[in-house]
Amino acid sequence: MKMSKVIWASALIAAGALGSAAVYAEDFRHTITGEDLKVPETSIPEGRDTDAAKHFLANGVNLYTEVATCLPKGEEIYLTACSGCHGHYGEGKLGPGLGDAYWTYPKNKTDKGLFETIYGGAQGMMGPHNDHSIDDLLKLMAWIRHMYTGDVAEADWLTDEQKKTFKPFKPQEHSSETAKADAGECKVPAQ
Numbered sequence: 001m002k003m004s005k006v007i008w009a010s011a012l013i014a015a016g017a018l019g020s021a022a023v024y025a026e027d028f029r030h031t032i033t034g035e036d037l038k039v040p041e042t043s044i045p046e047g048r049d050t051d052a053a054k055h056f057l058a059n060g061v062n063l064y065t066e067v068a069t070c071l072p073k074g075e076e077i078y079l080t081a082c083s084g085c086h087g088h089y090g091e092g093k094l095g096p097g098l099g100d101a102y103w104t105y106p107k108n109k110t111d112k113g114l115f116e117t118i119y120g121g122a123q124g125m126m127g128p129h130n131d132h133s134i135d136d137l138l139k140l141m142a143w144i145r146h147m148y149t150g151d152v153a154e155a156d157w158l159t160d161e162q163k164k165t166f167k168p169f170k171p172q173e174h175s176s177e178t179a180k181a182d183a184g185e186c187k188v189p190a191q
């Protein structure tokens, strides 16, 4: 266990020396136990190297938030893996609502905190979801943020620019089929 840390640390130094953008600066922790989730070592190998994944691992910020072309994939994952417990539009069912401004774990207002809760799980039926790639989890998170129905002022995950245009989610105005048909290639904005 210790050894893999050492290997990663040397990889970091090597990457730094080469001027790579991937500086795994963030330390990801289990929401309940505080245990080190060992991200990205414990993630499935695909989807660690996309621009969004690298940016997230280095800065803890999800660049897919409110990128319209990236939302349909996030919705697809949500409907397969989460809606059974959290409701079709995050309204809550067996699990708590994900669309309102109340969070059992306030850290879920940050991208890093939300990632930790999804990746490592929380209590009881909320198991770990690290069987999805980091890149897919970021798209899923963007969809969860998009389903937000609360006060925009409390949406800490939006940039000031995004807050100006964000409209609280209205399920009756959303059709996933249309969204899919209209979506182009999912790309993050240039940094």
Ligand code: HEC
Pocket (backbone or CB within 6 Å): 078, 081, 082, 083, 084, 085, 086, 094, 095, 096, 097, 098, 102, 103, 104, 105, 106, 108, 114, 117, 118, 122, 123, 124, 125, 126, 127, 129, 140, 144
């Ligand atoms: C088998 C049911 C089940 C599934 C499937 C499930 N969850 Fe949960 N989820 C729960 C329960 C129950 C809780 C409450 C656990 C707690 O409070 O610790 C929870 C809590 C959460 C929280 C914390 C909410 C808060 O208020 O802080 C988030 C975020 C979350 N789930 C996201 C997801 C996502 C995303 C998925 C799909 C990848 C998912 N869950 C799949 C049952 C589920």
